[in-house]
Amino acid sequence: MSDPQRVAIVGTGARAQMYTRALAERDHTRVVALSDVNPTRARLHNRILTDEHGRAPATFWHPDDVARMLDAERVDTLVVCTVDAQHARHILTGLEAGRRVVTEKPMVTTAGQARRVLDAADRTGGDLAVAFNYRFNPLHRAVRDLLAAGAIGRVLSVHFEWLLDVRHGADYFRRWHRDRASSGGLAVHKSGHHFDLVNWWLDAAPVTVYGAGRLAFYGERNGVRHGLRRDYARAHGSPEAAGDPFALHLDADPELRALYLDAEPDDGYVRDRNVFAGGISIEDDMALVVTYDTGATMTYHLTAYAPWEGYRVAFNGTGGRLELDVTESGWAEPGGAHAHLDAASHRLRVRPLWEPPRDVEVAVESGGHGGGDRRLLAALFDPDAPGRETLATPRDGVNALLTGLAANRSFTTGMPVPVADLL
Ligand SMILES: NC(=O)c1ccc[n+]([C@@H]2O[C@H](COP(=O)([O-])OP(=O)(O)OC[C@H]3O[C@@H](n4cnc5c(N)ncnc54)[C@H](O)[C@@H]3O)[C@@H](O)[C@H]2O)c1
Known part of the structure; x- marks a missing residue:
């Protein structure tokens, strides 16, 4: 048997x-x-290795020492799973050292980082896989296959609405994502899901983006205006947070407590900020119009304060219409940690012109992004697993990002943004 693949995270x-x-x-x-910058969080991973799986513990390294770590530990594959804005730095270290790199989404958060990563990948011929897991959800695969097979002819337009609920959506306004410098805002943070899917489904790249985006619901001023704000900075230790349906109570969940509350002395990172407190520099509501190099157009809306979570996407083609409706969580309960799913959580329907509609049955797993995570992991780490061709390349990573970056620019200029201007 060959030596095991040596991986660093x-x-x-x-x-x-x-x-x-x-x-x-x-x-x-x-x-x-x-x-990690935070040794307490890293120690929890070592406990997964030793206590849950009976494996040897991994060595721990500060992020400034990743290049040394790759050599000292003879690392074959570097998995990058930091806050978004830090991905580029570690991807570059891995590529320059000639290692295989797997990065979480979004690949990077700025045009400058995108250029540097593309250059390094070209120059080194390095292997960089971008972990766009939603491609591996069987429903999304079915959409791509139906479109590629011409089920609705040539796609002329897309109408795409994504809802994040007041449980999961609110979380982006408690965590590091609320800071644009860390996440790029939701147009960038979600680009590796939503905009990559559209590029992949249509086999297209974005050309122009026009958008209106704003912080409409969360934030201090909105909270006062909507009558939702309670006066506290973070939930932990704040009597005002008791009974606030928007508060996250870290000490009520053993995993959150261990990962974040107990780790605070290391780096001061606070995971449970008030979503109606100041310091938020990202949008929670955005409307986009995107044109693609195939001639197709897309209208897109992201709402991060909805009562349920999921999405509706419809493709209008020369031979009919394809509609995908997915409920990821039917409703959110106050302070709830879990999604609530109805029995029928998705419907994929083809409506050919002049014919009755037909539903396409697709088996989807609950959790793990509809089974996408499991398939992604196999494609990344199992030599003979199917799906390697579905892994996103650095160019795919950039194409997804560009819609988000152009959207952000359009939000501030009020003008349509040619994507070619960004790189
Ligand atoms: N594909 C998906 O469905 C999916 C789901 C969740 C998260 N993600 C991605 O995974 C990544 C991590 O998200 P998370 O939810 O685990 O967040 P998290 O806050 O739980 O973890 C981020 C980690 O990065 C560490 N970190 C911060 N600065 C660092 C630095 N300079 N160098 C090294 N480490 C640093 C933090 O200490 C923390 O341990 C993000 O890029 C996110 O977009 C993807």
Whole structure:
């Protein structure tokens, strides 16, 4: 048997746990090194390795020492799972060292970072996979296959609405995402899901983006205006947060407590800010009009304060219309940690011209992005698994980002933005 693939993870927060567990479960992979600004969070990953899986612990490295870590631990693959704005730095370190790199979404957050990563990937011929997991959801695969097979002819336009609810959507206004410098705003943070899907479905790249986006619901002033604000900075230790349906109580959830509350002395990061307090520099409501190089257009709306979570996307083609409706959570309960799903959580319907509509049955798993995460992990780490061709390339990573970056620019200028101006 060949030697196991030696993997390091930089950014050992919530999402990275999926990688740590998946890599520990496999005989042909080893997590050999962990890196984070926060050693307490990294230690929790070591506990996953040792206590849950009986594996050896990984060594710990400060993010400034990732290049040394790659050599010292003979790392084959570097998984980048830090806050979004830090991805580029670690991707570049991995590529320059000639290692395989897997990065979480979005690939990077600025045009300058995108240029540097594309240059490095071209120059080094390096292997950089962008973990756009929604491509691996069987429903999304079915949409792509139907469109490619001409089920509705040539696609002329797309109408796409995405709702984030007051549980999961609100979380972006408590965490580091609320700071544009860390996340790029939701147009960038979500670009690796929503805009990549459209590019992939249509086999297209964006050309121009016009948008109106604003902080309409969360934030201090909105909270006062809407009569929703309670006066506290963070929920933990604040009597005013008791009974606030928007408050997240870290000490009520053992995992959140261990990952964030107990880790605060290391880096001072606060995970439970008041969504109606100041300091938010991102939008929660955005409307876009996008044109594509195939000639198609898209109207898109993201709402981050909805009562339910999911999306509706419709494709209008020369031979009919294809509609996908997905409920990811039917409603949100105050302070709730879990999604509530109805039995029928999705419907994929083809409506050919002059014919009765037909529903397309697709088996979808609950959780893990409809089974997308499991398939993504197999494509990334299992040599003979299907789906490698579905992995996003650096160019795909940039094309997804460009819609988000152009949207952000349009929000401030009020003008349509040619995507070619950005790079
Ligand atoms: N594909 C998906 O469906 C999905 C889902 C969740 C998160 N993500 C992505 O995963 C990444 C991590 O998100 P998360 O939810 O785990 O957040 P998190 O806050 O739980 O974890 C982020 C980690 O990065 C660390 N970090 C901060 N600055 C760093 C630096 N300079 N160098 C190294 N590490 C640093 C933090 O200490 C923290 O441990 C993000 O890029 C996010 O977009 C993807």
